[in-house]
Structures are given as C-alpha cells and as structure tokens.
Amino acid sequence: MTHVLDDLELYAVGALPADRSDAVAAHLRGCASCRAAAGEIAEVVAALADTVPLREPPADLKDRILAAAAEDVRRQRRAVRLPRIPLDPRMLAMAAAIVLLLGFDANQTLRLQAVQAERDEYERGLANVALGGRTWYMAGVDQWKGSGGNLMQPASGKPAFVVFHDLRPLDQGQLYALWLIAPDGKWVRGASFRPDAERIQMVEIGQELAGFERCAVTVETSSTGKREGPVVMQSRIAPPSQ
Amino acid sequence: MTVERDDNVLAEALAARDLSALSGLYDRYGRVSYTLAYRILGEPEAAEDVVQDAFLAAWRGAGTFRRERGNVRSWLLSIVHHRAVDVLRRRTAFRPAPLEAADHTASELDTAEEAARNVERGSVRAALETLPEAQRRTIELAYFGGYTQSELAELMGVPLGTVKGRMRIGLQKMRRVLGAVR
Known part of the structure; x- marks a missing residue:
C-alpha cells in the first residue's frame, strides 16, 4: 500500500486536483496511520478559520437550519409509520429510478426488493445523494404548508431531480410547473406534472441547474408558456454545478 | 479537554437525531462557520447558504464522523470549507485577496x-x-x-x-x- 502522507496538507486545504483528492480519501478510509496524521493536520487547518475577524450570521439562520432538520425528522417519522405494503409497480419504478440515479449496485437493488420497505430505502437513497451531491428543500406556502420537495443535484453529474412529498391534489385542468429562475429574473420551466396521489413523487428536471439561483413550483393550466399561476413552494439554490 | 469532550457528546447526540444537539453545535460553531464561509465567498447570502447546507450535511451525515479523523470542530469546518470552495470555484469573478488585518474586539456579551x-x-x-x-x-x-x-x-x-x-x-x-x- 502506498501511503499518502506527502499529500495530506494539500488535501486538508482542498488544493489537490479532484482525482488525486478522491484517491487520498479512498486511501484514508483503509489506512489508520495516514488517517491519524490527516486528523492532526485537519485540526491545524481548521484553526485557520480563527485568523479571520468574527462575523455575526443573520439571527434567523439558526432557525432556518433547525426547521429544515426538523422537517427531516418529521418525514422520517412519517415514513416509519407507513404500513408495510406489497411492492406495487409504481413504487418499483420509482425505486428503479433511484437505483439508476444513484448508481446502486445489484446487491443493493436486491436488498431493496428483499426488505419490502421501499419507502425506507428511498429515504436512505436520498441521504446518499445528500452526502455526495447537493440538496435544497422547498417548503410549501399558504395552502401548501405541509407539502415540500427536495431538489437534488447528484454528485455524479447525473440529471437533477426533485422528490416531492405530500403534494396537494389539483383541480381538473391544473398542473404543477417547476421553474428555475436566473439571476436576471428569467423563469425557465424545468418540468410540468400532475400529482400522482402517492405521498412521494419524483420529478426529473429537463434543464441544467447551471446559471440559476432559485427554484419554485407554481400551479398552472398549461404545460408550456410563461409562468402565470401562484407560487406554492420555492427555495434559493446555491450557485449551480457547471 | 472539556470542549472536546462536550463536542463528542454533541456528535453522538447528533447521530441519534437529537435536534438539541444540532442547536448546540450551531451555538458553538455557527459564528465561526459563517465567518469562514463569508471570508471565502465575500458576500452574505452565499455564506448563509453554505452554512445552512453544511449544518444540514452534518446533521444528515453525523454517523460518518470519526474522532480519529479530527475533532468535531475540524470536521464541521471542513464541510463548510469544502462547500464554500466548491461554490467559489464555480465563479470566475471573485477571488478574495490574502488575509485582511484581523483584530477581533471581544463583545460585551x-x-x-x-x-x-x-x-x-x-x-x-x-x-x-x-x-x-x-x-x-x-x-x-x-x-x-x-x-x-x-x-x-x-x-x-x-x-x-x-x-x-x-x-x-x-x-x-x-x-x-x-x-x-x-
């Protein structure tokens, strides 16, 4: 085994090229001595943050973080309360989509089916994406309080998608439109869809996230054209992937 | 060291999905996290996004924390740093200058x-x-x-x-x- 001690400082400050950084991370997972050395360097590097004059974050930032975490807990509890149901074709299709998106291996797929707990697996799949990629939570407003969706950008460069929960049913002729909003205020439709009556619904985005700073969901009467309906959920998204 | 022991207790509670642990972690490291993100990105909204993103990543990935890879503070700040640099590298315009003069005046609180x-x-x-x-x-x-x-x-x-x-x-x-x- 070739140790990575020579690279640990550059790794700790994030200055290695991505492929080398990945190789170092992989080595650290299996090498206790390099891991110990990396831990000591990481503590010195973290101390660099102390060289900057302290700034006060906005007063509501903590509340926003705790609210998003609490929503995580609520969703997890709701998932746990769901009855164990036989696999139905729609859920299998959704699980398969997640398998494709996340690159689960065949054994994981088999386990997914074997435990007959597709929704729990699904939650774990989302957690995997959250660790490797980026997620932004859109909370419903007004009558849509209690609805929400996680916009997911997988780390692998696979297409972005949104996992909605508790979407309200719509009247005949209405549909949801998912929008990406550019810094200049331009709204670009990423998807149009009808709620499918499942508690969890995945919607792929036919649009790159690059160049957008917010996302929103509106209720529309047409699957094309400009935004006209009310915003029912939205989130700011950090500068997107290239 | 008391702080480190307390931090380890917080990390264990965080992994057990205890929201008060997340609150405690933010009370302890929210300010330095925001300071670091702001220093790297140079503007408040992006720094807020990064801090929110980082604390939620810590919340969701608390089970991945390993003491032998550094203390809780360095773990959390490495998440903040990684995400802030990630955002920074997607930009082309702003690259902060080397360290500004740093004289923190302790507040009355x-x-x-x-x-x-x-x-x-x-x-x-x-x-x-x-x-x-x-x-x-x-x-x-x-x-x-x-x-x-x-x-x-x-x-x-x-x-x-x-x-x-x-x-x-x-x-x-x-x-x-x-x-x-x-």
Missing part, C-alpha cells in the same frame, strides 16, 4: 468560554504571522482563495514541489507553535 476562545484565536493569528511570507501566502491562497496546487504554482511562479513544500512546512510550523501555546 462574550462568555468566559468565548474569552478563552478569543485568546486562542489570537494565538492562531500569531502562529500564522510567524511564518515566512511565502509559506503564509501559500496557505492563505489555498485555504481562503480556493486555489489548487497547480494554480498556486502558476500564480506564484514556482514549481509544484515548492508549493507542496511551503504548505507542508508552514502547517508543520503552525502545528508546533499551536501545540506549544495550547
């Missing part, structure tokens, strides 16, 4: 723990200032500016090996100095 922390912050600044200019700049440009090793080599007009050497020696010196004052 500083607790005893914060006062101790301020002393430690002063020690860290002093440790960084003991480094030769080239080592200090290399560290600052990489950590706060998000420059990669090859960008640093080009920017400073030195071979890659020199960048690596400056980084290594600089951080080793800081470690010795900090080890002596802690």
Whole structure:
C-alpha cells in the first residue's frame, strides 16, 4: 500500500486536483496511520478559520437550519409509520429510478426488493445523494404548508431531480410547473406534472441547474408558456454545478 | 479537554437525531462557520447558504464522523470549507485577496468560554504571522482563495514541489507553535 502522507496538507486545504483528492480519501478510509496524521493536520487547518475577524450570521439562520432538520425528522417519522405494503409497480419504478440515479449496485437493488420497505430505502437513497451531491428543500406556502420537495443535484453529474412529498391534489385542468429562475429574473420551466396521489413523487428536471439561483413550483393550466399561476413552494439554490 | 469532550457528546447526540444537539453545535460553531464561509465567498447570502447546507450535511451525515479523523470542530469546518470552495470555484469573478488585518474586539456579551476562545484565536493569528511570507501566502491562497496546487504554482511562479513544500512546512510550523501555546 502506498501511503499518502506527502499529500495530506494539500488535501486538508482542498488544493489537490479532484482525482488525486478522491484517491487520498479512498486511501484514508483503509489506512489508520495516514488517517491519524490527516486528523492532526485537519485540526491545524481548521484553526485557520480563527485568523479571520468574527462575523455575526443573520439571527434567523439558526432557525432556518433547525426547521429544515426538523422537517427531516418529521418525514422520517412519517415514513416509519407507513404500513408495510406489497411492492406495487409504481413504487418499483420509482425505486428503479433511484437505483439508476444513484448508481446502486445489484446487491443493493436486491436488498431493496428483499426488505419490502421501499419507502425506507428511498429515504436512505436520498441521504446518499445528500452526502455526495447537493440538496435544497422547498417548503410549501399558504395552502401548501405541509407539502415540500427536495431538489437534488447528484454528485455524479447525473440529471437533477426533485422528490416531492405530500403534494396537494389539483383541480381538473391544473398542473404543477417547476421553474428555475436566473439571476436576471428569467423563469425557465424545468418540468410540468400532475400529482400522482402517492405521498412521494419524483420529478426529473429537463434543464441544467447551471446559471440559476432559485427554484419554485407554481400551479398552472398549461404545460408550456410563461409562468402565470401562484407560487406554492420555492427555495434559493446555491450557485449551480457547471 | 472539556470542549472536546462536550463536542463528542454533541456528535453522538447528533447521530441519534437529537435536534438539541444540532442547536448546540450551531451555538458553538455557527459564528465561526459563517465567518469562514463569508471570508471565502465575500458576500452574505452565499455564506448563509453554505452554512445552512453544511449544518444540514452534518446533521444528515453525523454517523460518518470519526474522532480519529479530527475533532468535531475540524470536521464541521471542513464541510463548510469544502462547500464554500466548491461554490467559489464555480465563479470566475471573485477571488478574495490574502488575509485582511484581523483584530477581533471581544463583545460585551462574550462568555468566559468565548474569552478563552478569543485568546486562542489570537494565538492562531500569531502562529500564522510567524511564518515566512511565502509559506503564509501559500496557505492563505489555498485555504481562503480556493486555489489548487497547480494554480498556486502558476500564480506564484514556482514549481509544484515548492508549493507542496511551503504548505507542508508552514502547517508543520503552525502545528508546533499551536501545540506549544495550547
């Protein structure tokens, strides 16, 4: 085994090229001595943050973080309360989509089916994406309080998608439109869809996230054209992937 | 060390999905996290997004924390740093200058723990200032500016090996100095 001690400082400050950084991370997972050395360097590097004059974050930032975490807990509890149901074709299709998106291996797929707990697996799949990629939570407003969706950008460069929960049913002729909003205020439709009556619904985005700073969901009467309906959920998204 | 022991308790509670642990973690490290993100990105909204993103990642991935890979503070700040640099590298316009003058004035609300922390912050600044200019700049440009090793080599007009050497020696010196004052 070739140790990575020579690279640990550059790794700790994030200055290695991505492929080398990945190789170092992989080595650290299996090498206790390099891991110990990396831990000591990481503590010195973290101390660099102390060289900057302290700034006060906005007063509501903590509340926003705790609210998003609490929503995580609520969703997890709701998932746990769901009855164990036989696999139905729609859920299998959704699980398969997640398998494709996340690159689960065949054994994981088999386990997914074997435990007959597709929704729990699904939650774990989302957690995997959250660790490797980026997620932004859109909370419903007004009558849509209690609805929400996680916009997911997988780390692998696979297409972005949104996992909605508790979407309200719509009247005949209405549909949801998912929008990406550019810094200049331009709204670009990423998807149009009808709620499918499942508690969890995945919607792929036919649009790159690059160049957008917010996302929103509106209720529309047409699957094309400009935004006209009310915003029912939205989130700011950090500068997107290239 | 009390803080470290408390941090480990917080990390265990976090992994057990205890929201009060997340609250405690934010009380302890929210400000330094925001400071770091703001220092790297140079604007408040992006810094807020990064901090929110980082604390939620810590919340969701608390089970991945391993003490042997550094303490809770370095784990959390590495998440903040990684995400902030990630955002920074997607931009082309803003790259922060090397470290600004850093004189923190303790607020009237500083607790005893914060006062101790301020002393430690002063020690860290002093440790960084003991480094030769080239080592200090290399560290600052990489950590706060998000420059990669090859960008640093080009920017400073030195071979890659020199960048690596400056980084290594600089951080080793800081470690010795900090080890002596802690």
